[in-house]
Amino acid sequence: MLEVKELWKVYGPLTAVKGVSFSLKPGDIFGFIGSNGAGKTTTIRMISTLLEPTHGTATINGADIIRDPMGVRRQIGYMPDFFGLYDDVKVWEYLDFFATIYEVPAKQRNSVIDNVLELTDLTVKRDAFVQSLSRGTQQRLCLARCLVHDPALLLLDEPASGLDPRARAELKELIIELGRMGKIVIVSSHILPELADFCNCVGIIERGEMLAFGPVNQILRQIQPTRVIAITVLDAAGEVRARVADMPHVLGAHLADEHHLRVEFNGDHEQQSELLAALIQANIKVVQFHEEHANLEDVFMRLTTGAVQ
């Protein structure tokens, strides 16, 4: 269980993080969304004990980042937005180094290394030098490094940046698998559609402030509490609008252009099909009738202003 309580980070006149709070349970995959400089990395670095908060704290399974940083570090795997790989080191040596500093018992180290290599599909690269690996493979190696001590919480800062579509898809699968294994995964990213695919929870941060936090569907509902139905008609939409506005469960009808209407609707699916039937019965020539779904990008654009600190 991760509980972040009122985290603040102040750099002189600049406040990088302003009272960020949230909590996550095992199996949660949390998408941390924000523009560059919004405070994502600062928050992640504070949770990973690399940066001291000005105020507030966070606890991971009872271990506090201020009072027990070593206890926290034993439970987290931090993957920064850069590789930080050593030259002149082979893949297994790199993992062996981290397994040792994470206090994995010497007898178990080899099997742990084999397991994480298998999980990240790097077994064939066991004896390769890390500097010879492609970017995507290095990224997977970084993830393997985070897993050597079987952490409860994974902090992945921009894990998909610079990856090709295939590597990105593989990484996505891997993150989903880690969530299934019961780990809490925090992923910060700019690629919003992908986050929506595998995150069950998102947080949007801007200028250090958490603007929204919760399950993806809940956040979508927050910004779009009513359903929106897009209707395309052959007739002039302006004439149709008034008739549609009087129909049951319709809260409002807005003209999108000459032939398009956007209807705010608070009925269920049955009532939605009744609306379509009513339109046809009223001799309105309907060409298209579909519900518009908001996505994370819409939410992000709606909530944020694009301002940076």
Place this chain on the structure above:
Amino acid sequence: MTAWARRTVRTYFGNAAAVREYRAQLRGNRALYLWAAYLGLLILLGGLAYSQIMDNEYAQSIATLQSELNSFYSTIIGMIAAVVCLVAPALTASSITAERQRRSLDLVFSAPVPPRYLLVGKMIASMRYLMMLLVLALPVTAVCVVMGGATWADVVGSYIVLLSSGIVFMAIGLAVSAQAPTLMSSIVNTYIGVGAYLWFTSIFGMIFIASRFGGGPLGLGSTNEAPWSVVLLPFTAAYTSPTFTIIGGVEVPNWILGLVFALAFSRLLLSGAGSALSPFGSPETKSFRIHGIVFLALLGVLVAFPLASSTPFAMLGAPAAGSSSQGYTFGVLVASVSIIAFWLIPALVCHAPDADRKFRYDGIFSLRQAIVGSPAGALPYLLFLWGTVVVVFVAVYAFATRGMLGVQFWQLSAWGLGFIVFWWGVARFFSSMGMNLKSARSSVIAAGIVVLALPLPILSSLTFTSYGTSSPSQTSLWMLHMAYPLAPGETVYAPYYAAFFIVSGIALALAGEANMKRPRRQRRAGSAE
């Protein structure tokens, strides 16, 4: 206790950072080629030195030949010392900076290990490499033993002296690289640090050599008793390793004391590096500050005990053990420590807004912050350092001679206290002017150069007399004049100087406090004017 023991064992045995470094050092044939070239060069230079010595047609008698072989041995040790001076700093000079540039430090420090683990690992790996170089040189030094130029005991003593120097150089490299922003600055500053160390230690080593071979005033050629500090210079290891210091009637080999010094000093430097890599208020910073006090106390004992109980320090111009004028000598030492502390003042005292809160303004004086490491704790910590030296000198002197240090000791110690408080006030004042940290520190150093270094030649030229004369002149105005009085009687004025310095320092600090209460923008405008 168990947890502490487990942590210590984990840090020093099977350290993962040491294993990783060593793997990288020995990867491929690179190390093999380097060692072969090193050994070849050593044999070549050794051969040249030997042939030159043996070609000496006047070396006819056995005594002369013995002396020539001794000098051949010292040449070989001197060559190995040169290798140690060049290679040991290079092993660590860029190690932390390189990790910082590679951005791999975050990966290590997000794991449950303190900075000390990484630093000790790098130190162990570098030490193994250095020991390998020393072992490879054994065949060449063995030739000296076989031919009679030295004994195995001499070789072991010399090697330990060289290893001690190597440990210090590697620790200097780590301490510098923990602070340096770029590889170049890290390497350059490491070698400057090593150069300064060699310059400082050469004072002891070269005086010893001069007195031994020049038939100096002390006739040290007839005995191997010498101040332990002579072993700090690696180039003279062949001569200084057989020396000893009498402590409590026991002849303690100086290479043991040199090794103790090297281990303590390198530990202090590693603590400093650990503190630089840690956030505000970390245990590493507290450990560094406590190490500073302990190291100073240890150094105080190592200096004071032989000085108070034995004669060899007389060759450095010190009065004989137990004489009444030793109060003056010890007083000058306290004043010197205070002057050296000047170099700590910009780092400890200056404050400015910074991301890590390490140097942010937090008041003027706080005993609690002395060990935590914030600017408010700077003066109490400096006073602790000064007090440690004074207490250790008094205690050691009383233990060794059953007497008390004379009044001159207290007069000069008071001057040292005044000097520290004055520069503390200057640093507080500059910090209050709205500058950034770097500018505030640079300003203190610049003011130090203007006040401490420049006046002497200028004042001397005004009076047409050099500092070497004790007659009153404008040179009496020089701030450091009282620290090195030309006649012991002059120390009577030291407390007046001290009172003036303390009042000025406190006034400057209070002016700084008043300045801090003004808005930052106004302070900046004030400093611009």
